[in-house]
Amino acid sequence: MFDAEAIVDQATRKALFARVRRHTGIDMADRKWTLLHGRLRRRLQALSLSSYGDYLAVLDSSTVEVGHFIDMVTTNETSFFRTPRIWDYLWNDFLPAWYAGNAGSTLQMWSAAASTGEEAYSAAMLFEEFRQKHTDFNYRILGTDIAQRVLDVGGVGTYLGRNVEGLQKARPAMLEKYFQPDGVTHAVAPSLRAHVTFRTHNLYQRLKDPTRFDLVMLRNVLIYFDEAGQETVLENVRQSMASKAVLLVGESESLNRIRTGFTYQQPLIYRNADASA
Structure with a gap:
């Protein structure tokens, strides 16, 4: 033993x-x-x-x-609407600007370290709110993670404990609107799940998906790689992004000291600089 x-x-x-x-x-x-x-x-x-x-x-x-x-x-700590200023940026700046130039198109988002799915479903809730104001707006969210165990949680879409409590405290109207209570658990509404898919992916490899994403969340994962690993991961991610697409990173992360194909926009927010992507 x-x-x-x-x-x-x-x-x-x-x-x-x-x-x-x-x-x-x-x-x-x-x-x-x-x-x-x-x-x-x-x-x-x-x-x-x-x-x-x-x-x-x-x-x-x-x-x-x-x-x-x-x-x-692997570490898989996450929560709904983590880092409020990211979500404020998406609502106030990113979504209006993207919609102004792409009305009638489908917004493609990649949650590249999706863990148990809270990030992907947070985005879906925000996008649903935006769609109520712009009925021709549509979106697709892909959530990937290297760990199948956590993706299974996201695929089921049922949550309990502190993450639900956090959402109840921060955005109670969204919890009531987009989740179905069942005893001690809350299940994501079908209206959200219809737009979100999950699958395993190792960020050290290129994503096998023909989609070019308009928005990528790669948050709180780069800190686990050395500098060479960060450059590899970022280039793999960038290759799946549309021209001028936006990349969001974690609150303790910065791309300033490493070589990338991204340009700095504001803290935590970068843009794909390669027009040929």
Whole structure:
């Protein structure tokens, strides 16, 4: 049986960090060992493995285990309407400007680190409100994440706990309008779900979708990559964006010190600078 208190040698730690980078692109170092150890040890216990060496052998021979591994090592914290100024920008600036130049078209949005779907459904609620003012406005939202476990939550579209409580506090009218209560849970209304789809995607790869997105949310994920990884991810994302499309990043993220094809608009907001995209 796995001994959770056993000392793990440096070579084994490096091998596990290497697997994290191989399968997710996330850059981990020794300072993250306690975090990684805490997430993996229960898996070793569940598999009745006695050491991380045994686990590495399983991981390298099983695609199913790779999926479990990805689910365990990725962070998936999110909430409805996270970072209010982003949503104010979308409502006050982005949507009116996009609609003025694209009336009758379908707005294409990509939630590129969708986690359990709160970001995608927040956008859908905002877009539905906009559509009530402009009846010919339409939209499609794609939500992707590397972890299937969290996407399953978004696909079901049923929420409870602090995220629902947060939405109730911040935007009670939207909770009442776009969710259906069922005991302690709240289910996303079909009117929203009809516009949102979820699927797995590794940001270290190009998105296999012919769509060119007008808006991409890549928020609170770049912080997990080193500089080279950030450049790779950003270029992969940019290749799926329309000319002059808008990219939104997280509140602790900036593109100022790395090479990208984006131009700065205002804090957290960038634009695809490549007119040929």
